[in-house]
Amino acid sequence: MSYLTAGPIDVAALHSAVHAPDRGGVAAFVGLVRDHHQGRAVLRLEYSAYGPMAEAECARIVAEAEARWRVAIALQHRLGALAIGDAAVAVVAASAHRDDAFAACRHVIEEVKRRVPVWKREYYADGTVAWVDPTAAMQHA
Amino acid sequence: MSYLTAGPIDVAALHSAVHAPDRGGVAAFVGLVRDHHQGRAVLRLEYSAYGPMAEAECARIVAEAEARWRVAIALQHRLGALAIGDAAVAVVAASAHRDDAFAACRHVIEEVKRRVPVWKREYYADGTVAWVDPTAAMQHA
Amino acid sequence: MAAIAPASVTVRVLLFASYAESLGADSLDLTLSSPATVGGVVERLRALPGGRLLPPKPLCARNLAHADAAEPVTDGDEIAVLPPLAGG
């Protein structure tokens, strides 16, 4: 399964990809498109990526997590035009150990945000459009 | 929605119950029936509960988490006969804040295991049957 | 002073899982002299046939909420004696 998808993320399929009879604990994270960003009403957005590197970086993040914890990871990031409420990213971590499942799931989503070359263009209700810069958002928060 | 269910847990329905345009982060945990318990092959199992108290305790756990974190929680525990790989419990925590979603999800599953009156009878491949005692398992581990 | 006849409390006891098997019953009514506590209910149960299979301080609930052994019981209470929980 590719880490990047142009269509809707099938969270159930990600679960199926990592479920196994000896993995009793499954932690998951799904990031959804929100209707606001820093107080501005968002109508829709577009994700774009440096595709080959994004695929490679996702693979590295998953491999690192699977080496560090006793866990199987499924990960997918959506690209293209998304509407409010659409899933933009999903991580599923399955393990025999609840601690490992939670720790790996959390780690993977943080690393995806930190390392995977994906950009977000937001279209606002006031007619403006902007590339989202999370580093600037942190300074303003 | 009842916290206890005799049928399969619909994880997607639990997601839908807490998704909202201002909640961009959804953390979830699903506990699946494993094929082994303390080294013994498990064929199937049965969950039973002190139903009215289990419902009340689930409601208290959810209310406590929703008071402590900025989060909406969906929770369901399955009862009756389950096969290997079936979902026994699911927690979904949706929030505008990723930290809150993860913290609340983790807290709720720990509290469910600690406080909700549910019992598990395991049927083993060797023909024996036993009530599972997690406190004894911890001593043996 | 004339001795005051002790009032009594009757509670409905619920047993589950391995405890129900040990005592051969899912529920029973117990009448105790007042004042009575959750711990007093357990003590009475342990004196019944099969009751020694219950631990001295099992997890208990009173009226659908977890309760300490010291918690007083009132006439009509539902007292549940809970084997080790295994949910999740």
Place this chain on the structure above:
Amino acid sequence: MAAIAPASVTVRVLLFASYAESLGADSLDLTLSSPATVGGVVERLRALPGGRLLPPKPLCARNLAHADAAEPVTDGDEIAVLPPLAGG
């Protein structure tokens, strides 16, 4: 001693999102004198029209992996200059 003519390296530069808009291009080829680094590629980009909109030390990648400014570049490398990441 005779001066040694410096060898040159040619790299393919990829630009994305706001940086592609700033420089008006998604990709371009740059030839630098050897030895060259990722930081040297950025310096050259900042000298182009619109290049001042790039920060002095942007996030960069070399051949599909994150790379420091000090990392050497080799002929044929793919160097990507990455605006602030906004995935997830």
